[in-house]
Amino acid sequence: MPTMTRITLPEVELNICNKNNAVEVPILESVIATSGASPNIIRHITFDLSGTPLEGKFFAGQSIGILPPGTDEKGKPNAMRLYSISSPSRGEDGAGRHHSTTVKRVIGEHWETQQLFTGLCSNYLSSLRAGDRVKVAGPSGKRFLLPENMHDFNYVFFATGTGIAPFRGMIMDLMQAGYKGKIALIFGSPYRTDLLYERYFRGLAAENPGFHYLPTISREDPRADGSRPYVQCQLIDRADLLDPILRQENTLIYICGLKGMETGIIKGLITQNHTDYLQLRGTADPSALLSASSEEFKKSLKPGDRMFLEVY
Numbered sequence: 001m002p003t004m005t006r007i008t009l010p011e012v013e014l015n016i017c018n019k020n021n022a023v024e025v026p027i028l029e030s031v032i033a034t035s036g037a038s039p040n041i042i043r044h045i046t047f048d049l050s051g052t053p054l055e056g057k058f059f060a061g062q063s064i065g066i067l068p069p070g071t072d073e074k075g076k077p078n079a080m081r082l083y084s085i086s087s088p089s090r091g092e093d094g095a096g097r098h099h100s101t102t103v104k105r106v107i108g109e110h111w112e113t114q115q116l117f118t119g120l121c122s123n124y125l126s127s128l129r130a131g132d133r134v135k136v137a138g139p140s141g142k143r144f145l146l147p148e149n150m151h152d153f154n155y156v157f158f159a160t161g162t163g164i165a166p167f168r169g170m171i172m173d174l175m176q177a178g179y180k181g182k183i184a185l186i187f188g189s190p191y192r193t194d195l196l197y198e199r200y201f202r203g204l205a206a207e208n209p210g211f212h213y214l215p216t217i218s219r220e221d222p223r224a225d226g227s228r229p230y231v232q233c234q235l236i237d238r239a240d241l242l243d244p245i246l247r248q249e250n251t252l253i254y255i256c257g258l259k260g261m262e263t264g265i266i267k268g269l270i271t272q273n274h275t276d277y278l279q280l281r282g283t284a285d286p287s288a289l290l291s292a293s294s295e296e297f298k299k300s301l302k303p304g305d306r307m308f309l310e311v312y
């Protein structure tokens with residue numbers, strides 16, 4: 001493979017439909033995406049975009065807008081929410097008509113009042129059944145994409161929870177294109193039962209020597225010092241596998257999921273001397289940033305061109 005190859009991102013059409021001209025489409029399928037008896041409810045939900053302006057327009061890594069019905073406390077229509085698509089660019093059907101997302105029902109207790117709260121849009125979407133109709137818009141997102149010249153790169157994907165969604169689609173895109181390079185997928189979940197698309201990823205790892213799947217179970221597999229293993233710990237715990245991939249100049253890093261993982265991964269990259277993925281500002285010694293305040297840390301570096309981030 002060539003080194004220092006230019007990253008050419010595809011030209012994408014954005015916001016073909018927005019909140020004002022959203023299209024109403026049927027749900028094709030809604031299935032539980034976790035394995036085993038998880039107490040969390042996470043669904044793989046597929047929309048049928050056939051015959052709408054959105055047909056064939058989504059790329060893996062982009063998001064679809066969902067318009068939940070009803071109004072907010074000010075009487076305004078509920079705001080549109082964005083969900084990463086988890087289908088490949090050609091859709092689940094190979095023709096860009098059927099696109100999916102991965103939704104976790106948000107259910108919690110308000111810490112002060114002890115009242116139950118439920119996420120408005122995640123619960124609306126999770127309750128829809130095949131045949132029900134939903135207003136959608138998009139596509140949204142123009143950087144968190146695979147390069148057009150995808151075969152020229154290796155990929156290290158870091159996901160936590162439903163942050164796996166775009167990587168299912170991207171990995172399917174790579175496999176459908178006959179990709180032969182190296183992929184490491186590091187997927188963080190609290191429990192084994194919360195791992196998503198587990199059978200697909202395990203199957204790929206078994207069949208494809210270039211695909212490495214590293215599930216990272218924070219609440220079941222403590223590290224030697226008793227701490228929770230997070231995705232960034234794999235940079236150290238599996239340096240035998242990841243260092244050689246990360247040292248190649250044509251490796252790209254993609255990160256999706258919880259906001260907190262960003263700092264952890266950047267610190268892991270500094271510890272392992274992979275600072276060429278970062279843009280350092282006004283600091284000669286990146287390792288000094290490991291003990292810096294979070295303000296100083298944020299001021300002094302940002303992701304470089306080979307790092308793609310989508311964290312909430």
Ligand code: NAP
Pocket residue numbers: 083084104160161162163164165188189190191194217218219228230231232256257258259260261262264310311312
């Ligand atoms: P989850 O199932 O709770 O899993 C999150 C995992 O990350 C747990 O193992 C958790 O460990 C671990 N974790 C906690 N703090 C961490 C940190 N600082 N660094 C690394 N790992 C950490 O996740 P979820 O409820 O599905 O949430 C996924 C998040 O991804 C949501 O915030 C969602 O909005 C976001 N998301 C973003 C996009 C996008 O940007 N396009 C797409 C999909 C999802 P413990 O809990 O055991 O400590």
